[in-house]
Amino acid sequence: MSDRSPEPTAPHRAGFACFVGRPNAGKSTLTNALVGTKVAITSNRPQTTRHTVRGIVHRPDAQLVLVDTPGLHKPRTLLGERLNDVVRTTWAEVDVIGFCLPADQKIGPGDKFIAKELAGIRKTPKIAIVTKTDLVDSKALAEQLIAVQQLGQELGIEWAEIIPVSAVGDQQVKLVADLLVPLLPESPPLYPEGDLTDEPEMVMVAELIREAALEGVRDELPHSIAVVVEEMIPRENRPADKPLLDIHANVYIERPSQKGIIIGPKGSRLKEVGMKSRKHIEALLGTPVFLDLHVKVAKDWQRDPKQLRKLGF
Numbered sequence: 016m017s018d019r020s021p022e023p024t025a026p027h028r029a030g031f032a033c034f035v036g037r038p039n040a041g042k043s044t045l046t047n048a049l050v051g052t053k054v055a056i057t058s059n060r061p062q063t064t065r066h067t068v069r070g071i072v073h074r075p076d077a078q079l080v081l082v083d084t085p086g087l088h089k090p091r092t093l094l095g096e097r098l099n100d101v102v103r104t105t106w107a108e109v110d111v112i113g114f115c116l117p118a119d120q121k122i123g124p125g126d127k128f129i130a131k132e133l134a135g136i137r138k139t140p141k142i143a144i145v146t147k148t149d150l151v152d153s154k155a156l157a158e159q160l161i162a163v164q165q166l167g168q169e170l171g172i173e174w175a176e177i178i179p180v181s182a183v184g185d186q187q188v189k190l191v192a193d194l195l196v197p198l199l200p201e202s203p204p205l206y207p208e209g210d211l212t213d214e215p216e217m218v219m220v221a222e223l224i225r226e227a228a229l230e231g232v233r234d235e236l237p238h239s240i241a242v243v244v245e246e247m248i249p250r251e252n253r254p255a256d257k258p259l260l261d262i263h264a265n266v267y268i269e270r271p272s273q274k275g276i277i278i279g280p281k282g283s284r285l286k287e288v289g290m291k292s293r294k295h296i297e298a299l300l301g302t303p304v305f306l307d308l309h310v311k312v313a314k315d316w317q318r319d320p321k322q323l324r325k326l327g328f
């Protein structure tokens with residue numbers, strides 16, 4: 016009897032993972048590499064990820080839902096405090112945490128600040144991910160792996176795994192998923208196959224516009240831009256094979272003096288922002304888009320609870 020029974024197949028697993036780490040550690044890039052499409056917003060400037068964007072990795076044996084949180088940091092504004100709350104709540108809810116540490120930078124106070132918080136979250140398994148390995152040689156990488164191990168020992172964190180990865184160089188990306196999956200609970204899929212993210216489309220569209228609006232003016236306006244999509248409506252009376260989606264969005268800045276920077280001489284910059292983000296939005300939604308952008312001043316929005324709520328924080 017027993018030798019004829021079918022091979023026991025591994026149970027299907029599904030659950031949530033989030034990547035944490037200091038700003039610029041490579042969390043969004045790794046999320047994108049795992050999911051295989053652009054869902055999280057990356058930039059070479061810290062703190063661009065404001066919304067919790069989920070990417071979903073579908074595999075025959077598992078479904079891995081990635082929650083991409085903003086970086087935890089010392090709060091200086093109300094926005095900073097809200098972001099930290101979002102991060103902590105997320106950590107307590109997920110099935111596994113991936114702590115990202117860039118290979119090319121020494122472990123610093125920013126990493127330790129996060130690691131200490133992580134040590135306080137006992138139940139959730141944690142894997143340490145050493146990112147951007149393409150930027151260092153093997154000796155430096157080995158030293159970093161040892162440093163990460165020691166950091167865990169110092170703080171009493173038991174890493175379920177320590178794994179080096181390069182999301183840009185496509186090194187070991189699949190292995191990250193392979194190591195996360197066994198830490199997920201047995202469960203049927205949580206999302207329909209094909210879903211890449213459950214973030215409302217409007218929020219993703221707003222993020223794409225904000226990314227384009229930040230391009231080239233990060234030095235002048237590092238964290239002063241917020242974007243709200245007011246509406247997305249299919250244009251009426253279009254032939255079925257030529258649909259057009261009207262998108263109206265507001266780009267908020269903090270002070271009237273910033274208006275000129277965003278709009279540019281004779282509106283040239285805003286036009287470019289519109290053109291660039293429209294291309295990304297069309298790729299995301301798979302439909303031609305008419306994008307209508309307006310620049311508005313929301314005075315000191317980062318410090319004002321009412322404005323923050325309006326802007327979706």
Ligand SMILES: Nc1nc2c(ncn2[C@@H]2O[C@H](COP(=O)(O)OP(=O)(O)OP(=O)(O)O)[C@@H](O)[C@H]2O)c(=O)[nH]1
Nearest residue numbers: 039040041042043044058059061062064147182183
């Ligand atoms: N060379 C190299 N660069 C990388 C890699 N992963 C990320 N980067 C770069 O590092 C920068 C930051 O990456 P992000 O993925 O935006 O970092 P993040 O941790 O999500 O940043 P925040 O949203 O600020 O928290 C970007 O310029 C990326 O292109 C990698 O594997 N190799």
